[in-house]
Amino acid sequence: MPLIGPKAMFERAYAESYAVGAFNVNNMEIIQGIVQAASEENAPVILQVSAGARKYAGQPYIMKLVEAALMESDLPVVIHLDHGADFEICKACIDGGFTSVMYDGSHLPFDENIAITKQVVEYAHERGVWVEAELGKLAGVEEHVSNEVSVYTDPDQAVEFVERSGCDSLAIAIGTSHGAYKFTGAASLDFARLETISRLLPKYPLVLHGASSVPQEFVEMANKYGAKLGAAKGIPEDMLRQATRSGVCKINIDSDIRLAMTAYIRRQLAETPEEFDPRSYLKPAREAVRLMVQHKIKNVLGCSGKA
Ligand code: G3H
Ligand code: 13P
């Protein structure tokens, strides 16, 4: 199965009120865990690559690993740039075979964000590549930007942004945030705002970043074997499910992959201290990713059997 763009995936997800999972990939075990889970569930999937992942593994390695994963599966897979910081990185990914890119100008003034998004859209669309953009600011830390507080997306601005920039999908801020520490008190998302944005942009795919749920089983397991994760709290799964009923077609998950792998690696190292073969702890880590992604697909995203 060749790599595909997300258009048909999102059209079906929108019509049937489910979301496609966009999982961050950094190495072979993560890619294998995700693709195995999606294949078993016959689910559409997006593999996304951050600037940090490109730096860590190198873009050609990631592309070849994804190609290798696809040789074992006939699953439709999108390869997407996550949080592209400028036109150049978007161009490099488009030229390198990505089927979708995100330009993230959310930290810029409105008109500047539109202008650069538009430039990326023009380059991408000439080459048949999808463009996600972002309006509003999520709290939390990403590679190139760190926000202490979020600025929620203004619904009228979202409409103007989409019309003027021509972006194909839009990441919005309604209370999710990046990383494992999302809420100190009770979790809450601004569903009224999401519903308004979705009503003003009918049939338009919205994207939720910072959507890890931070499963407490992983936090507890990691802490039991030496981690110090503190009061890590994520987005409750029922809230993610609710978001898929209001135009959210893509849900981004990275922190849950990190937590699953770290918890299982810590346990394996603690329980087999005589071992020094990396395969002995990377294998359970890969299995943890597979099980976690399978759970998301089946019980949270609702995209089982939709490939
Ligand atoms: O939103 C950010 C993603 O979790 C990627 O994180 O930049 O550390 O690879 P990263
Ligand atoms: P989490 O940190 O909640 O996994 O968010 C990931 C993300 O938004 C990647 O773009």
Ligand code: ZN
């Ligand atoms: Zn993100």
